[in-house]
Amino acid sequence: MAKPISYTLILAFLLAVIVFPVDAKPDTTIVVTTLSVLQDYVQQIGREHVTVTSLISGLENGHSYALKPSDILAVRQAHMFVTIGAGLEVWAKQLVESAQNSTLEVVVTSKGISLLRNTGSIHTKGGKHTFGNPHIWLDPENAKSMIRQITTRLIKLDRANRRDYLANQAEYLRELDTLQADIKRRVKKLPDRRFISHHPAWPYFARRFGFKIVGNIIEHSGAEPSAKHLSTLVQQIKKTGIKVIVSEPQLNQKIPRILSDETGARVVTLTAMPGALPGTNTYTSMLRFNVSTLLETLSP
Template sequence: MRIVLALLLSILLAAPAGATDRIRVVTTLPDLADWVREIGGDRVEVRSLLTGLETPHTYEPRVSDVKAVAGSRVLVMVGLGLEEWVKGLVQNARNSELILVEAARGVPTIQGDDHDGGAGNPHVWLDPARAETMCRNIARALERADPFAGDYYEVRFQAYRDRLRQTAERIRARVAGLPDRRFLAYHPAWPYFAEGLGFELVGTVVEQPGRQPSARALARLIDRIRSEGIRVLVTEPQLPSKLPELLHQETGIRVVTLSPLLGASPAQTYLELLERNAQTLIEALAEEPP
């Protein structure tokens, strides 16, 4: 009888949470929210503060964001100085039970970005290998918030980790067949994407949102594009600018738009976003020079 009761108790404790007692999670980015859904399954209720159309560096929280954080158990952010506005948001929410998760903790970074505050370029989520570490951090936070879930989060994390690896492997195989894997980026959001998937990022147009290059720097960039035969420039929907079109007119460089965030892309999941971004860039690089 004791064995049967113990077994029933373990099943009840590990059973999926009901709609009314799911762990409430809020994330800064929609990509993080997708990971929480993948790992948390039906034990979590998650929303993203950003829709994906905004710039994470300069986002200004709303009253509804304060309310969302006040009513949540977990807040997941990237960290590395990307979301400096989170500090004030958390203070205003006054939620003493909140578990704050910096998903990028322990992730190796690339230095040299003017707006990284010395912590390294913060766009780490665009590399599937680094995303794996971030997802592991999320799983550990959910285990802390929901200690009676057994190995529920670990099992789902491992399954998603396998899908991350498989997606990255497929993309790298396609990229490896390109005769020229180089591209220029408008904004320095893409070094991890390039490193993780086999592309070669050769430079950026602007080092910080809102800071335009000088006329001299722009002239040097135009000369470099011509002399080195750089054929593709990546821009982002979150940072509209006339500069990419100007560079196209001056050099003939192809301009493609990739989104670092869900919400500004037709992609519905992070894995689909990786696939779409990679395929768009692969197709542009595979085109014959004009």
């Protein structure tokens, strides 16, 4: 559960309101997103008609992000706030309430998307399993649904530029379709598509492109793996000949390195968030990077 905002934080926020105005282009729709992937979606659709910032750049932990006074100010001055939902940003509701922006358009992009369960990343609330895996954007078909929702809300706020938003959306969706087809063609040639995942961010990605996640180092968000679980993974890797362990740049690399030393499997670093690694500044470049890295590592 998110921690209540302290009086110190509120005071810092009030000072920020006085001192730090939002650096927005004139006559644009001001959008704040929780994650950099959402920032990229908004930028691709809104282009010159939006000023968009992300609270999380890519290297922070979206599950346990600590709010800052500048976040409250940004949302207070925004026209639109875009989130994933699905239990990922447990702090987002508190942020919206603290910003006290009565005209804010809040977009929860997981709306209407079927969440995968039993993937090792079920998010909980009050001790009960209430959410599925929230890493929906790693499947481009889910991304297309999220993009359409963003486009609809931008048009609601700025009907004067409706034609531009729709044209940009159509162009972007075509780009995603072309990219998907290319990735599937490349992956299809790969005989062994199995890997161990450090953090269970990859089931949507694996399902879409034909990879197989054999196991996860971290079974549940926020829980360290037990010695028994790690021993089971070592035995599984040795028995099945798994060659690759997929980690992410924001995660502690100690355990993947231990597993690699024990089994000979190679640790590779992918990213679930644009901008977290060189050459991944956009959603599409991130997908290309991840697939190319996996193909290079898994190829015979």
